[in-house]
Amino acid sequence: MIDTSELVRKLKTTGATRIALQFPEGLKRDAPGVASLLRDAGFFVVVSGDPCYGACDLATELLGMVDLVVHFGHSPLDDTPCIIYDPYRMDIDTEVLGIVIPHLSSTDIGLITTVQHTHMIPAITKYLASRGITCHSVHGGTRAPNPGQVLGCSYGAARDCQKDEILFIGTGRFHPLGVRLATGARVVALDPYCRTVEIVSTDRFLRRRFALIEVAKTAKNFGIILTLKSGQKRQQLAERLASMSKNAFVVALHEVSPDELLNLGFSCYVNTACPRLAYDDQERFSVPLISPQEFEIVCGSRTFEDYQIDEIT
Ligand code: SF4
Structure with a gap:
């Protein structure tokens, strides 16, 4: 539940008058109600309509037209200025x-x-x-x-x-x-x-990842995905991975979507953006989308016995 009166109180203490609101996918339907209440409280309000899945993807581009961005649903990943976080709380019995x-x-x-x-x-x-x-x-x-x-x-x-x-x-x-x-x-x-x-068992997950790695080993070339989103951009990692194969190239993009990747034509992609893309969304992609550690297995610098889940540090 978004506590708008507490939010208004907090915003009034900042001196900001122009506010952008950024909601994750699950809270987007709250946008009209929250925007209306903030406008009634005297703020100029812009709603970010782009997809957002985490605090790794802040709408900082809106700071050119507003004083502050209110990011709902998540806690801060870093100290990016002019962002106010309003984490979503759900009680448990x-x-x-x-x-x-x-x-x-x-x-x-x-x-x-x-x-x-x-x-x-x-x-x-x-x-x-x-x-x-x-x-x-x-x-x-x-x-x-x-x-x-x-x-x-x-x-x-x-x-x-x-x-x-x-x-x-x-x-x-x-x-x-x-x-x-x-x-x-x-x-x-x-x-x-x-x-x-x-x-929790990892058996089924690991069997599927093993099969995917075997397919990736037959790929002619590799696109190393480098997202430009603030909290997901891992340039050093992408460059290191690209240096591991003469057939690997860094591909920079904002949104990682099946259509974009299909059009680019690489036969396998290595994901350095949000780790969940490679694990959760594989079925949406027509070619293998593997993690950095899985690419190391493909290149022979890591064994499957040393399988590691991808994390952003
Ligand atoms: S990178 Fe992915 S998992 Fe991490 S905060 Fe962003 S959306 Fe969530």
């Missing part, structure tokens, strides 16, 4: 934790979640402590500023808690899978809304 307790094998675990639920970590920790389970949630680096917070491109909070068992609370399968790959820990995933519990 702690009683749902009762269904996960029988699936835990340890009484000393790591506890992680995504940004929407990090405010619930103290309450979850307290509930589990009352059932004899000690939870550890630590800071995982600058991309995820809240203790216990992971992103699809950053699992530092899971790694740094140094526990053999980790409880992930949240929705979707990608984050817990990433935690399992990044840590090797036993990962128990609780979806607090569907009320389901899963012991």
Whole structure:
């Protein structure tokens, strides 16, 4: 729920009069209501209509026409000036934790979640402590500023808690899978809304990635994708990967879409933009889209036994 009165109060303290609003895909429908309330409060308002999936993709180009950008839904990845963040918070009924307790094998675990639920970590920790389970949630680096917070491109909070068992609370399968790959820990995933519990396995994921790498090994040439988005641009990595094969070339672009890649005509792409593109969206692309570490396997500088999930550091 977006708290517009708190937002108006915060904006008034900045002295800004011209505001841009940037919503992630899941919150875009709130745009007309929030824009209207801010205009009634005396602000000139512009809504960013471009796709946005994270704080890695700030609408900084609008700063030419406004004083501040309000970015909804995510916490800051860096200290880009003139951006105000309004993370989205979703409460969890702690009683749902009762269904996960029988699936835990340890009484000393790591506890992680995504940004929407990090405010619930103290309450979850307290509930589990009352059932004899000690939870550890630590800071995982600058991309995820809240203790216990992971992103699809950053699992530092899971790694740094140094526990053999980790409880992930949240929705979707990608984050817990990433935690399992990044840590090797036993990962128990609780979806607090569907009320389901899963012991995370990476077998199916790794089988599919192995098959994709085998196809990539037959590629005639490789486009190394370098996005120009602020929090996803990994130029050094892209250049290093391009230097690993005489048939690899850096391809710079803003949006990575199946049509754009098809038109460019490379027979395999290596993704240095948001890591989830290669893992989640492979079916949308007609040629292999592999991660930097998978390209290293293709080039022979890494073995599949040393498979690593891609993270942005
Ligand atoms: S790079 Fe991808 S996973 Fe990381 S914050 Fe951006 S959208 Fe999320």
